[in-house]
Amino acid sequence: MSSKVYKLKNWPFPKGEPAQLIWIGSPFKAEKKMMVYVHFRAKGKTKKIAIDWGVLPALAIQHMYIEGDLRYSLPPDNLEEIDLMIFPQSVRYTEREWVVQGTNDQDISRSFIVNFNNKSYILPLIEVVRSILAPNRFLLYRLFEMNSFPQYFIENYTEGQIQLSFSSQYNLKYTEKSFLYQLVWLLGNRDLRRTFENIAYTFLNTNELKFEWVFRQPISIKAVVKLTSYGGTILRINEVKSKEIPFEVISFSHPELSKYEKSNEPKKYTMRELKSSTEEREKIIDEMVEGTTEDFELIEMNKQVHKYTESPSIVKVQGKSAKQRTYEDESTKQYTFKDTGIRSASDTGGNRLARGIENQSLQQVQAEGELGEFVHVLQELVDYKEVQFITIQMSSLPIGDGKRVFSYLEDGVTSRQYALATVSLFNGNEFKILEVERENRALSMLLLSATVSVNWNQLIDGLLLNLVNSSGTWERDVLESLGQRNVVVRKAKHSKKGYKHRAKLLFNKMM
Numbered sequence: 001m002s003s004k005v006y007k008l009k010n011w012p013f014p015k016g017e018p019a020q021l022i023w024i025g026s027p028f029k030a031e032k033k034m035m036v037y038v039h040f041r042a043k044g045k046t047k048k049i050a051i052d053w054g055v056l057p058a059l060a061i062q063h064m065y066i067e068g069d070l071r072y073s074l075p076p077d078n079l080e081e082i083d084l085m086i087f088p089q090s091v092r093y094t095e096r097e098w099v100v101q102g103t104n105d106q107d108i109s110r111s112f113i114v115n116f117n118n119k120s121y122i123l124p125l126i127e128v129v130r131s132i133l134a135p136n137r138f139l140l141y142r143l144f145e146m147n148s149f150p151q152y153f154i155e156n157y158t159e160g161q162i163q164l165s166f167s168s169q170y171n172l173k174y175t176e177k178s179f180l181y182q183l184v185w186l187l188g189n190r191d192l193r194r195t196f197e198n199i200a201y202t203f204l205n206t207n208e209l210k211f212e213w214v215f216r217q218p219i220s221i222k223a224v225v226k227l228t229s230y231g232g233t234i235l236r237i238n239e240v241k242s243k244e245i246p247f248e249v250i251s252f253s254h255p256e257l258s259k260y261e262k263s264n265e266p267k268k269y270t271m272r273e274l275k276s277s278t279e280e281r282e283k284i285i286d287e288m289v290e291g292t293t294e295d296f297e298l299i300e301m302n303k304q305v306h307k308y309t310e311s312p313s314i315v316k317v318q319g320k321s322a323k324q325r326t327y328e329d330e331s332t333k334q335y336t337f338k339d340t341g342i343r344s345a346s347d348t349g350g351n352r353l354a355r356g357i358e359n360q361s362l363q364q365v366q367a368e369g370e371l372g373e374f375v376h377v378l379q380e381l382v383d384y385k386e387v388q389f390i391t392i393q394m395s396s397l398p399i400g401d402g403k404r405v406f407s408y409l410e411d412g413v414t415s416r417q418y419a420l421a422t423v424s425l426f427n428g429n430e431f432k433i434l435e436v437e438r439e440n441r442a443l444s445m446l447l448l449s450a451t452v453s454v455n456w457n458q459l460i461d462g463l464l465l466n467l468v469n470s471s472g473t474w475e476r477d478v479l480e481s482l483g484q485r486n487v488v489v490r491k492a493k494h495s496k497k498g499y500k501h502r503a504k505l506l507f508n509k510m511m
Contacts, residue, residue, distance in 0.1 A: 024036060038050075046102030055070065057135070060073050084116050087116075096109050110125040122231075133199075148428065181306065239307065243307065379499075387507075391422045436467065445492040450488065
């Protein structure tokens with residue numbers, strides 16, 4: 001990771017020109033993505049760019065950035081790193097109208113005034129969010145979802161112990177020790193958790209990210225401060241110290257935790273990246289990319305330190321044993337992929353990057369036969385209160401290796417069609433439903449979802465090509481291989497009952 005460079009795609013300044021970050025705006029929702037406007041200033045000109053909310057931890061107020069590279073920033077002069085103890089009774093909330101320098105853009109400046117050792121320090125509310133309440137990408141995005149934790153884990157408490165049963169929607173990497181400690185610290189301190197969970201309610205009702213300082217315990221920090229005679233402004237919190245976790249043991253389970261036993265059977269498939277002649281180290285952060293990319297770790301790269309008064313032991317509860325195939329032979333299917341260098345810091349979901357086939361609303365779709373029935377089912381489904389919206393794509397199956405029969409209907413002339421629906425729920429979850437014209441074939445619909453970034457266009461293209469090459473069969477090996485990429489696949493059989501009944505069946509599978 002250290003050798004890679006992460007650059008913003010929409011960086012508005014010339015090459016080599018340093019620009020100072022002067023303002024981080026209020027978060028807003030663009031379709032399904034949380035985003036934020038950030039203002040940079042260079043040579044007397046201020047420019048605003050929209051970035052994913054997930055880039056927040058890489059941003060530092062008043063620091064200089066060059067060519068949109070978020071790995072490195074240059075601090076301003078007159079900075080000092082100091083230790084502060086924030087006592088609840090010494091904090092007051094303040095907000096005021098703000099006009100961003102060099103623009104007509106207006107916003108609200110929200111901060112806390114912290115008194116310590118007879119000096120006053122301005123602590124921006126946004127810094128409290130990313131350093132104390134939500135120091136990783138999982139927590140950052142849960143801030144805007146009401147009562148979303150039960151989707152990701154079930155909590156049980158016994159004397160001195162917390163037990164977490166994670167669902168498949170919770171990314172396995174967040175079971176690492178540092179992430180577990182951050183999560184359990186939040187869950188185990190009621191005042192912190194209450195503040196965290198109330199943020200979503202406030203945002204949904206006011207479109208404002210704001211909260212009062214209701215933390216009961218003192219919070220010790222090490223911060224970078226721009227000093228003044230009266231105190232200073234906290235630009236970045238580098239360390240949160242003396243965090244108390246009220247448990248001695250953290251026990252957790254996860255669907256991907258299995259005991260692996262070596263098998264003499266060959267691998268069913270293998271994934272290989274297409275390598276170029278020279279390794280591409282520069283990665284482009286594109287706010288238009290759908291969803292998040294799994295290997296994008298900008299959230300964790302800002303080197304913020306969290307220290308705890310005690311270190312609870314961690315117990316992993318493993319599931320059933322699974323075979324670990326150790327070699328390849330002629331039966332091993334090989335899949336290749338190319339790393340485009342495009343990265344996204346958004347959460348799962350987000351704006352779609354259409355390539356060739358455009359999304360349509362259900363009202364725009366004209367379809368007959370089996371796909372027409374599928375559209376009718378979706379029109380019933382979209383009326384569910386949990387469903388935010390549904391879009392659909394329709395096109396022909398690929399030809400495949402040579403002239404494959406399944407690419408066409410039984411007349412051998414008419415191209416066989418498919419429909420891909422994207423169902424977005426208000427809880428932030430998203431599902432892909434893939435339906436193919438069957439002509440009396442027993443071919444199930446597929447429901448797909450993922451907890452990580454997925455190039456859905458590429459994945460769907462691969463599924464359909466394999467469907468054609470296998471003469472109209474969803475091959476088990478291919479579907480199982482998607483699970484290794486954190487894609488959840490569910491089959492949905494077709495019903496002859498009414499559209500409302502069929503919509504209910506689909507909804508139950510999603511929930």
